[in-house]
Amino acid sequence: MNSKLLFGFFFLISFSILAQNITVLNNQNEEPIPGVVVYNADKSQSEISDINGIVSIQRFSDNEIIFFRHMSFQDFSIEKSKLKATLSMYLEPLTEGLDEVVVSASKFGQGKRDIPQKIVSISSSAIALDNPQTSADLLENTGNVYVQKSQLGGGSPMIRGLSTNRLLITVDGVRMNNAIFRSGNVQNVISIDPFGIEHTEVILGAGSVVYGSDAIGGVMSFYTKSPQLSYTDNLGVSANAVVRYATANNEKTGHVDFNIGLKKWAFFSSVSYTDFDDLRMGSHGPDDYLRPEYVITENGEDQIVVNPNPEVQVPTGYNQINVMQKVRFEPRDNLTYDLGLYYSTTSDYSRYDRLIRYKGDDLRSAEWNYGPQRWFMSNLQVTKLSRHSLLYDKFQANVAYQNFQESRIDRDYQSVIRNSTEEHVDAISANIDFEKQLSLKTQLFYGLEYVYNKVHSYGEQENIEENTVIDAISRYPNGSDWSSMSAYTNFKYKPSSQFILQTGLRYNHVLANANFEENNVFLNLPFDTAEINTGALTGTAGISWIPADIIQWKLNFSTAFRAPNIDDVGKVFDSEPGAIVIPNDDLNPEYAYTGDLGVSINIENKVIIDAATYYTFLDDALVRRDSEINGDSYIDYNGENSRVQSMQNAAEARIYGFEAGIQIHFSEALKLTSQYNVVSGYEMEEDEKLPLRHAAPKFGNTHLTWQQNKLTIDAYAMYNEEMSYNDLAPSEQGKDYIYASDEDGNPYTPSWYTFNLRTQYKFNPALTLTASLENITDQRYRPYSSGISGAGRNLIVAVKYSI
Template structure:
């Protein structure tokens, strides 16, 4: 009996082996020709299209349903169609060639449902996970900058504030998996919230250039940045599907040390995706060739409670800029039936305390002004549930999607003047609840309808404290925002796509949005003595869009789009109290109205047989009732005491109108299948005119900027030699608010601040050793230029070697 057990076990193993060989013999693997990476989602079907199958995340598809004499077709939106005999495909690897350009890419940001990119009348930039892995960004702000159409401002290393077509911060919308990240305290000043999104988890990023208020409501005046994280992969079989990735990265300019791990477990109906990333940054080193105005000759260090002015041993080292960050993501997918999908996402990120570097380089007389100016941990948590239902017999929809989300944002600020014992501490938190219902319906062969509802609720808590660092005693002080205030939005939208023939698409849409805001200033009136104790906003807005996309032939694509958009005042606009600059304080203003944007965009794409592709767009935006910071009076006083300093009173006001115009051009030259040139250039202009007819430059209109890449890709190698460049902004071209920040800028021959032009030369390579191991290496700013991107308080990295090793389980 005992001797028969090994024999039975051996027979069992042989049976499994035979079955495994039999199963294996029915499989085919779909790979990208240039990189040998697996292609997920490739559809394989026979000539009659009666039978079909799809490749999984490893590029594997099962062919058991096809007969041996079938002619099979392999199709994927991003690759050229291949055709093969079943007998040739069994136990084979099929290589697909990528399409030259992504006109057939599917985008989600335009309607929250899948649409072909060629049908959208607006310009949409698509950044894939593959290109993210190659560009190797340290943060999601750097990820956006790599697109070539988004300008990034930085006040400290733990930051990155996007600018798109002359607009920024709370006039741009950020979404994560369809949920808006913008909240009631998103400010008109520079924002750092985008760094809370982990680049390692991004499957795809879509940047819509221009207004997106019809689908997304308030704040989407200048553009929408839509981040879509990885979706858990099911096995669709009885066996477990497992996949994992581990990444280690090091960078020399800030001694970055990053570790990342993600794991996917897939069952027949359930799938789980877990991700963790940790990054530690040291102080950032700037370049050695450039304006001396940027160097850091000295800094303040506090020992045993005593502030000391310290000579910087390395003036190129920006002290202090170090910080660390952790990102966690857990996603769960459940598919009980083919027409039902349930998705759960849990997101958490937090930073350490990090210094606001631009505040630490200000001088008061001949000495540094601040001993410390820190942000506390920037924390973000989101939990969202999304339910998707497909229907073939409903009169109301073909696809319906319900999304519910809860978010919690926490941030704080701590500052103390040199040799002063009093530390000012202000802490804020926002609880945000949102619910969306989005529907899609095919009304006919040529007409498609998208429509939906949205509700948003934000509650703000805020506190202010004065702490004596010598005695440890604390006292209450004015908070940054009115504590307990809330902001609500309810909206209904509809969008229609009409496609009478394959060459012409017309899209139009309308949205009604109603916003209610309540702010209670009772607590802050202990310190401010405002002429009111509470205020509210109750306002509504209609917005609309209409555009056409015309492809008369294979060479020409014409796009035209007209849109209106709006931004309702939020808690930051109506109730903020903060020191905007030395000697100035912003106070609440209860007399605010929404600002409206009216835009036109014209695009032309010329495609000469996929060898030379020229993509151009020009746009114009008129912003009415622009919310800007201007001098103000409080109880008849133009100055008040704030944080022990007599300060000029300012407030956010509807005190201007803005005109923004620009031109974008992109060029792609495909010399061979392996070698290509890619270049993008952006020209932006804008003027802001106040109620008295005074015209000034627009603060967030970036200088002309662009990038040119020469890319070679073949087999396992990918090489990219590229240059980034930025034109000068003279003192006369700077906005008044920027001229007041001379400590951030270089000085011209007259001693006036200006933004010098700059360029960097860079080289990047990636080698795929096998399907499991790849190495990415970048040498950025090869000539070690010392420069600052426009409006940035921190200088950019000097020569920087980045090494990243990825292992796929």
């Protein structure tokens, strides 16, 4: 054999071997995709793409169908013989659209076009570009959720004029709402680590049929990252590390996660640490928001000192740790076990809105802190598929335990008495959910749920001068409990791809018990116990109609309810200066009746318009109103003569609004998106119309995004309209310390806007830089009902490295 023939022979052998390797690329930017699992139909052979997206297909036979799977891309399959003709192949990213699969509406995957309600989805790639400091900021960036903050360590969502315990939060299918979720602003969403979220779905509107009590105004479902199996005998390892810095609050964040995948076992670990300093507000805006002075304590003496930079909101800094460990075991193709362990804790952090109140010429409080907000959850989920069962095609069973801890510490200026309360809630829940395809046109979802909460609450007073501690009134009746038992069914009828009907029912029974004997030593209530024993039947019916490819209509009617919890029945708290909330043993559930109509218009995927309008009637609404104890309208509480108030079924509410969004794709690289929300309505009490407390001012955002290959640039604006004094709820009109003053000296919320720019550049599959310049014009603004001003001009830089 001569040298030319020998060279040709080795060339053909080398080409044949190389042809057995392909590169898996992102269809949008042609970047390689590491961690793609490639396997055959029976999973007897499988491979994983490396950091350069290269994977060997040599082990597969030519006539086999090869499957490609990655959590961030659409599944793909192809016959190997067809694949050998090319050296690369492309996967389509999972993006929001009509064909997107959503889980929150039924706890099982459904096409988004089949759901009669409006659902907002946030993908992992969108979260990475948003680069949110907390999960509250993540929700705010959707343009559909308004977020109130009383301090930097907070974020209370508002959806369609409802908020707090009228909205439901779930994490991996487990409800986070507990027996002490309050009607005041709820900050628990910050316990969820945005670095650990794979995607988020927000149901705009009632979700009581699937989720039960509290899901009146909406459901926020967070789905965390899952362990990824290798499906081979080889060990698959991947990891990510992120560091981030922000100038407005001197944020210093570090995050690391890693995945270890085996054939049947996988392990995912995630750790995040964030440290915030005091937040600086903008330079251009109302002077009412400035912080001219604050209290310090030196050698046991309180002093009011001048703030050298009134734009710095002292004190607002805190730090937070989030840890997550997940394990997946897949003994068979149709059976999966998932265990998740979650832990989050903050440092102590100040409730800033309480520290800016005045009493006469002096600041009212020397201290007003939340103790560490801690959350732990363990969640075991079993998922099973069956082709032969008469009862289900798929079922999921969840058993979860959660522990919540929070505390409050306050002391008046120049007072020697420090008041403290501490709360612990143990929450146990069990769900079992079934999905069954009854025919080609009909599908059934049904399930059972049990929830039990035990509340522990303690109070004490400390004399900081004498170093003595005595028992004091606790925030909640110690040892109280709250439980819920329910069953639901949801029916889906799809006679054609153009028409889908979904309807469902749920029965929920709630029990609660509270004993006030310990607190009656201080309160002398006319009762020692309170019980809740109530049931509710809720229903929903909706249609999704697609008469033509260009248009889709959605119409939905639903009922929802919220049963009184321990916060409603038994809370003792100074809700505002000179007012004390006391328990009430005579409360009933509140009910909501909602109708919403939506339309989507898609013009050749170039222009997409999405609009919806809704109306909600809230009956027997639980609101805080003036009350009495043994005929007294005022009592002494912590040394102050305070007006007695309690939660009561004293109002009706009518809420209506309109929301609209638009996408314009000028080219494959350039698009414009915009979202705008109008919320209105009123409460009726004794034939008097009162403004809604949680109806946000008109708000929205607009984005102009350019994405080409490795670079993404997003220029956007966020904006709020004014809310006048007359539009503020009565409870807000008395909080002049958090609002600006109008020409008549009355509190109001001025309109505001911010211009922002963010960019992301992927140097290679391993290294990504994300940078944002927020509030470029350095506006000084404060969102409605918030006690803290938004960040001034803020440069955020994050670097991510992956292996």
